[in-house]
Amino acid sequence: xxxxxxxxxxxxxxxxxxxxxxxTAGDPRVLTIQDQNALPSGPFExxxxxxxxxxxxxxxxxTGLPLGYVEQxxxxxDRDRTGAADQRIISISYLGLTREQGLTREQxxxxxxxxxxxxxxDYFPWEDHRLGTPVADKTLRSGLTAWxxxxxxxxxxxxxxxxxxxxFGLDDHIWNEELVLQxxxxxxxxxxxxxxxxxxxxPVPTAITTSVPGDPMILDHRRILATGIARxxxxxxYRPVVFELMPETFTLLQLQRCVEALAGKLVHKPNxxxxxxxxxxxxxxxxxxxxxxxRPAKLFRFRRVVLAExxxxxxxxxISGT
Amino acid sequence: xxxxxxxxxxxxxxxxxxxxxxxTAGDPRVLTIQDQNALPSGPFExxxxxxxxxxxxxxxxxTGLPLGYVEQxxxxxDRDRTGAADQRIISISYLGLTREQGLTREQxxxxxxxxxxxxxxDYFPWEDHRLGTPVADKTLRSGLTAWxxxxxxxxxxxxxxxxxxxxFGLDDHIWNEELVLQxxxxxxxxxxxxxxxxxxxxPVPTAITTSVPGDPMILDHRRILATGIARxxxxxxYRPVVFELMPETFTLLQLQRCVEALAGKLVHKPNxxxxxxxxxxxxxxxxxxxxxxxRPAKLFRFRRVVLAExxxxxxxxxISGT
DNA sequence: TCAAAAGTGTTATCCTTACACCCATGT
DNA sequence: ACATGGGTGTAAGGATAACACTTTTGA
Numbered sequence: 001x002x003x004x005x006x007x008x009x010x011x012x013x014x015x016x017x018x019x020x021x022x023x024t025a026g027d028p029r030v031l032t033i034q035d036q037n038a039l040p041s042g043p044f045e046x047x048x049x050x051x052x053x054x055x056x057x058x059x060x061x062x063t064g065l066p067l068g069y070v071e072q073x074x075x076x077x078d079r080d081r082t083g084a085a086d087q088r089i090i091s092i093s094y095l096g097l098t099r100e101q102g103l104t105r106e107q108x109x110x111x112x113x114x115x116x117x118x119x120x121x122d123y124f125p126w127e128d129h130r131l132g133t134p135v136a137d138k139t140l141r142s143g144l145t146a147w148x149x150x151x152x153x154x155x156x157x158x159x160x161x162x163x164x165x166x167x168f169g170l171d172d173h174i175w176n177e178e179l180v181l182q183x184x185x186x187x188x189x190x191x192x193x194x195x196x197x198x199x200x201x202x203p204v205p206t207a208i209t210t211s212v213p214g215d216p217m218i219l220d221h222r223r224i225l226a227t228g229i230a231r232x233x234x235x236x237x238y239r240p241v242v243f244e245l246m247p248e249t250f251t252l253l254q255l256q257r258c259v260e261a262l263a264g265k266l267v268h269k270p271n272x273x274x275x276x277x278x279x280x281x282x283x284x285x286x287x288x289x290x291x292x293x294x295r296p297a298k299l300f301r302f303r304r305v306v307l308a309e310x311x312x313x314x315x316x317x318x319i320s321g322t
Numbered sequence: 323x324x325x326x327x328x329x330x331x332x333x334x335x336x337x338x339x340x341x342x343x344x345x346t347a348g349d350p351r352v353l354t355i356q357d358q359n360a361l362p363s364g365p366f367e368x369x370x371x372x373x374x375x376x377x378x379x380x381x382x383x384x385t386g387l388p389l390g391y392v393e394q395x396x397x398x399x400d401r402d403r404t405g406a407a408d409q410r411i412i413s414i415s416y417l418g419l420t421r422e423q424g425l426t427r428e429q430x431x432x433x434x435x436x437x438x439x440x441x442x443x444d445y446f447p448w449e450d451h452r453l454g455t456p457v458a459d460k461t462l463r464s465g466l467t468a469w470x471x472x473x474x475x476x477x478x479x480x481x482x483x484x485x486x487x488x489x490f491g492l493d494d495h496i497w498n499e500e501l502v503l504q505x506x507x508x509x510x511x512x513x514x515x516x517x518x519x520x521x522x523x524x525p526v527p528t529a530i531t532t533s534v535p536g537d538p539m540i541l542d543h544r545r546i547l548a549t550g551i552a553r554x555x556x557x558x559x560y561r562p563v564v565f566e567l568m569p570e571t572f573t574l575l576q577l578q579r580c581v582e583a584l585a586g587k588l589v590h591k592p593n594x595x596x597x598x599x600x601x602x603x604x605x606x607x608x609x610x611x612x613x614x615x616x617r618p619a620k621l622f623r624f625r626r627v628v629l630a631e632x633x634x635x636x637x638x639x640x641i642s643g644t
Numbered sequence: 645t646c647a648a649a650a651g652t653g654t655t656a657t658c659c660t661t662a663c664a665c666c667c668a669t670g671t
Numbered sequence: 672a673c674a675t676g677g678g679t680g681t682a683a684g685g686a687t688a689a690c691a692c693t694t695t696t697g698a
Contacts, residue, residue, distance in 0.1 A: 014334055014412055050400045075397040075414050078372045088368055090336055090412060092397050294676030295668035593688065616649030617695035
């Protein structure tokens with residue numbers, strides 16, 4: 001066992017990958033590079049003070065997006081990612097929360113940014129349970145069943161069945177919206193994800209893989225997206241990060257819709273409102289909004305002070321198990 | 323905004339830093355490099371399949387420790403870490419759980435490993451609240467008070483007071499054992515941490531800094547340790563990771579002591595036992611143990627099946643707020 | 645007999661979740 | 672009138688945390 005620093009400078013480079021999330025029109029969206037289904041990324045340079053500041057500088061300069069909240073997701077350097085064996089890229093992925101408007105303006109001014117916002121459910125249709133079990137589920141289920149049936153022996157088969165049931169909320173299991181990554185990994189293992197079929201010479205069961213909905217992405221970007229969704233779904237329950245995605249003022253229903261968009265499931269309205277107001281996360285602006293039908297709703301504003309107060313204590317959201 | 327991969331190979335190297343934790347004799351211990359107060363680290367090489375497998379290979383080869391559980395902590399590449407401006411090291415830190423015995427044997431066989439286990443409370447004495455508020459607190463408090471008093475204006479002073487109170491459980495606030503990193507960061511900011519005084523030309527208030535107990539470490543290794551402690555304290559509450567630190571069979575009190583060692587606070591015995599048995603995390607071995615005084619205790623064994631069952635569902639530990 | 649640890653039973657409290665219901669506005 | 676969304680009250684159920692007490696061994 002040695003101490004620092006024997007790290008010789010090899011053919012190693014570092015890339016920063018940004019998963020930028022906004023919620024618009026009831027849809028959680030991610031910034032992608034057009035036509036490629038890739039997440040934006042940029043090299044980490046010596047000029048950068050730190051990884052995070054590197055990311056911030058680079059994203060804000062190129063997109064003009066106000067990056068409210070930034071958090072590191074994961075770092076990886078799997079050999080399979082690049083073909084070359086003598087070169088290695090370390091990828092450090094970040095999750096950033098923002099609002100969509102910022103980009104559209106910038107984008108209009110200059111066309112060098114071939115970026116666009118896509119609903120994250122384009123990539124993960126099975127993760128949207130707001131309208132009950134999604135359509136994707138029928139083909140997905142048959143894929144899972146095939147995978148279970150293809151197990152080499154009884155024990156494995158039973159394990160697979162159990163695992164699928166728990167992860168996808170089958171039988172008497174309840175749907176847990178946080179298990180995005182685990183679901184993706186199971187599907188990857190079951191080769192229901194096109195990404196799993198790239199780069200190696202294994203047989204391609206086209207019939208199954210093409211039938212499961214959900215757009216693929218380059219490299220393991222969809223895996224990064226899964227990680228980010230999972231992280232965000234977990235985080236909104238105990239940290240006031242939703243507000244980074246909201247406009248300056250909003251109604252409680254808008255806030256609720258935003259949470260629902262992220263969680264991929266509906267929440268109980270009365271309890272939601274109580275919990276939000278109880279915790280004094282928002283304050284009344286005195287104004288009201290007349291939107292689509294119904295009684296005018298009070299407009300609220302996020303109480304920015306809680307960021308200081310509750311950097312510690314935590315917050316709650318009623319996203320129940322049923 | 324560009325796509326992949328413009329990452330040119332610069333003077334960048336990657337280092338893997340291992341935070342290896344074991345619990346022995348009621349103390350949570352970390353593996354350190356002797357005389358240096360450094361965490362073991364090694365370069366990431368092209369031969370490694372992935373970051374995690376690189377770490378595993380390297381740790382297991384060099385120490386012979388059985389690495390049960392490994393988890394990525396954080397990646398950073400702050401410029402301040404290395405003096406040179408034309409060279410950059412990316413550090414990827416990992417948390418690994420193990421048992422101490424493994425090393426001591428290996429160590430005896432070969433002296434090339436100048437490593438030793440140190441209690442993590444040597445570095446964070448203020449984090450141990452098992453015997454009530456620790457002694458360190460007296461000098462720590464005066465340090466905090468000084469920092470609060472040194473605020474440039476009333477508002478800042480009040481903010482500082484609030485923040486210190488919340489983080490350190492002063493006034494009517496309760497002690498939250500998970501806020502290890504936040505406490506460290508406050509103390510760093512308040513220059514109560516020797517590490518904060520290195521490398522830049524700012525004045526050194528020796529009187530204060532030398533009086534706060536807790537050994538320093540090289541670079542930002544103590545920060546990594548803080549991150550790891552926080553992560554572990556949070557994790558044991560919802561994932562059955564404690565068992566990675568236990569011997570094959572153990573009594574419930576031993577298990578409780580282990581949890582207490584990690585959490586840095588005592589737990590309610592009857593409730594602890596109930597919760598453990600309720601969740602069927604352990605099974606009776608039929609044997610008993612006669613240790614230091616008292617009625618013989620049943621020996622239990624961790625039910626490894628729950629790792630599969632509960633990779634998802636989660637577990638609970640009664641570490642209360644009071 | 646006492647100390648130390650192993651256990652069991654029970655209760656008070658809080659939080660979560662759900663149900664039931666009324667209010668205000670536009671079409 | 673009714674659809675749509677805003678908003679309040681309250682009760683059932685479960686989980687948590689605490690208290691009181693009995694049992695079994697070794698010194």
